[in-house]
Amino acid sequence: MLELRINGFGGQGSVTLAHLLAQAALENGEQGQALPFFGVERRGAPVRAAVRMSPTTIHAHSQCDLPDYVVVMSEKLTEAAVGEGITEFGTVIINAPQATAVAKHPTWHVDADTIAREAGLFSADGPFINIPLFGAVCRVLNIPHNIMEQTILNKWPGNSGARNLGAAGKAYQTVTQISV
Amino acid sequence: MKAAQVIMETGTKAAALAVKSARVDVVPGYPITPQTSIMEAIAAMVENGELNARFIPVEGEHSVLAAAVAASATGARVFTATSANGLLYMHEVLHMASGGRLPVVMCNVNRGIFAPWTLWADHQDSFAQRDTGWIQYHCSSNQEVFNTILQAFRVAEQINIPVMVNFDGFAISHCLMPLTIPPQEDIDRFLPPHEPEWRLDPAHPSSFSNVTMAAEYAPFRQMLSDDIMASIPLVKQAAQEYQDITGMWDGDTIDTYRLEDAEVVAFAVNSMAAELRLSVDILREQGVKAGLLRPRLYLPFPTEDIIDALPQNAQVMVLDRNYNFGHPGGILASELKSVLYGRRNDITVKNRVIGIGGIDLTRRFMADEIRAMMDE
Incomplete structure (x- = not known):
């Protein structure tokens, strides 16, 4: 069983990101x-x-206190997120303009804010970073590209889905491992 | 034959979809966290024509159940849902539903009780309704919530006793999981239309629930007590036939895991009992012969099935997510001890109260608790 925890700020779309990832698992x-x-x-x-x-x-119904993966929606939360608990060699995925690797943990970096803004995915409250982060996490978890795309199209059929596909696909391609 | 459909849904939506599948006629409702999304989903299904039912918004939970009782007395198939203090506010009318022998089915989404306020799960609310004459199931997964609501209507309508289907707030209610929806014709075969022996009907006027003298009252109460006990074979039959038709099984009165050769038995209800399967695996890896017994039915308490299932000389670790005020420990432990007394003197019962107000219960934490209890 793979366990992952998303740490973010209210309004960043963490719930939708969690739903998309669970749906991608079923699709996969x-x-x-x-x-x-x-x-x-x-x-x-x-x-x-x-x-x-x-x-x-899946029989577990607790919050993931010791996940294999931690997704950090904002680099301001990196220390707190990892401090909440992660397995010894668990992987960290950080959204930041430029990320610093977390000591002892394989770390991946994606600039979800820029990708979302360039795709026109933003409102007055800020960019919709959960869409590019979904693409990035799928890549890190080795979920096939077509499964990632199908999950988005199932949730948002039509034009908005297509715009989301672009941002998620760019993050899937550009998410980078910065430490092992 | 049509295939079953697998979708991703939350526990509350699973409950609402079961209500739709059961072709319910009347749903009175009032919002309370974490139940509210059941009522929202049902109201939307009635509004868009997916469910041909009457949705009745009322001003509080006492009135919700009063409307449910009245609708049920006319022969309608009736569902409602509540949580925590909403359930407590219904307390008086719970007795009216059972004493009136009205087969209402209600979900209680377990939540800790005020005061102080909490939003998260424990089991004080449903266990506090033990003596109201309702049959009570406790469910440990989204799928079990769906399956149990259908089984609950069948049992309720066979024996004219209301049924409460309990499951944890947030850990189940707001948890997105795969959900299998059997084809509607299979569900219709399992749960035929409600045909009550008696109903309130303006065309054939009759009075209902009169004042009774002791000579009438006492036998009526005895009949309710006897019929609650007599529901056990119906609960088993419903689980078996549901499995025959849909292929799905959550246990009948009890659910067990690695119990046959267990020396240490975890005993708990709801979502923590699902997580306890993983604790049992951890303990087995550590060399402890652990197993799980989960009462799926809390009321009537499945005495005979528990007595038959417990291995010889087992230590039973009861993990209560509630308090039995005035006694040390929790309510499940007290119930278990009372049925074992004089019949299974080989069994040792140990008890802890954990997870109150939604304190997170991980597989590792519960495995550690059980190990610590072994040394007590």
């Missing part, structure tokens, strides 16, 4: 689970969501 012929932590959310407050993928039935 596995079982998927998205378990966001709901509380007294406020825009800008730290939020988290658990994601699990497994070839067999």
Whole structure:
């Protein structure tokens, strides 16, 4: 069973990212689970969501306290996110203009803000970074490109889906491993 | 034959889809977290014509259940849902539904009780309704929520007793998981239309729930008590026939995992019992012969099935997500001890209260708790 935790700020779309990843697992012929932590959310407050993928039935229903992967929606959260718990050699995926590798952990970097803005995916509140991050995480987890695309098209058929595809596809291509 | 459909849905949406599959006639509702999204989904399905039912928004939970009781007395198939203090506010009318022998099915999405306020799961709310005469299931997965609502309507309508289907807030209610929806014709075969023996009907006026003298009241209460006990074979039959038709199985009165040769048995309900399967695997890797017994039915308490299933000389570790105020520990432990007394004196029962107000219960934490209990 693969376990992943998303650490972000309220309003960055962590819940949708968790749902997309769980849906991609099902699309990929596995079982998927998205378990966001709901509380007294406020825009800008730290939020988290658990994601699990497994070839067999998932029985876990706790938040991922020791995940194999941590997705950091903003580099401001890197230290806090990793500090919440990760397996000994767990992988960190960071959204930042430029990322610094996390000591002892394989680290990947993607500039989701820029990719989202260039694709026109933003509102007055900021860029929709969960779409490029979905593409980037799929690449890191070796989820095939066509499964990533199909998951987006299932959720957003039509034009908005196509715009999302561009941003997710660019992140899938450009996410880079910066440490092993 | 049509194939079953697999989709990704949350626990609350799974409940709403089961209500649609059950072809429910009337749904009175009032919002309370974390149940609200069940009512939102049902209201939307009624609005867009997917579900041919009457949705009745009312001003509070006491009225929700009053409307459910009244609708059920006219012979309608009735569903509603609530959580925590909403369930407590219904308490008086819970007795009306069971005493009136009305087969309402209600989801309670388990949440800790005020005060102080909490949004997250524990089991104080449903266990506090033990003596209201409702049959109570407790579910450990999204799929089990869907399956159990259909089984609950069947059992309720066979024996004219209301059924509460409980599952954890957030850990199940807001958890997105794969959900298998059997073809509608299979569900219709499992759950035929509700044909009550009696109903309120303006064309044939009758009165309902009169004042009774003790000579009438006492036998009526005895009949309710007897019929609640008599629901156990119906619960088993419903689980078996549901499996025959859909291929899906969540256990009947109980669900077990690696129990046959277990020396240490975890005993718990709801989502923590699903996670406990992983704790059992951890303990087995550590050389502890661990197993799991999950009562799927809390009321009637599945005494005979528990007594038959527990291995000889087992230590049973009851993990209660509730308090039995006035006693040390929790309610499940108290129930278990009372049925084992004098019948299984080989069994040792140990108990801890954990996970109150949604404290996260990981497989590693619970495995450590069980190891610590072994040394007590």
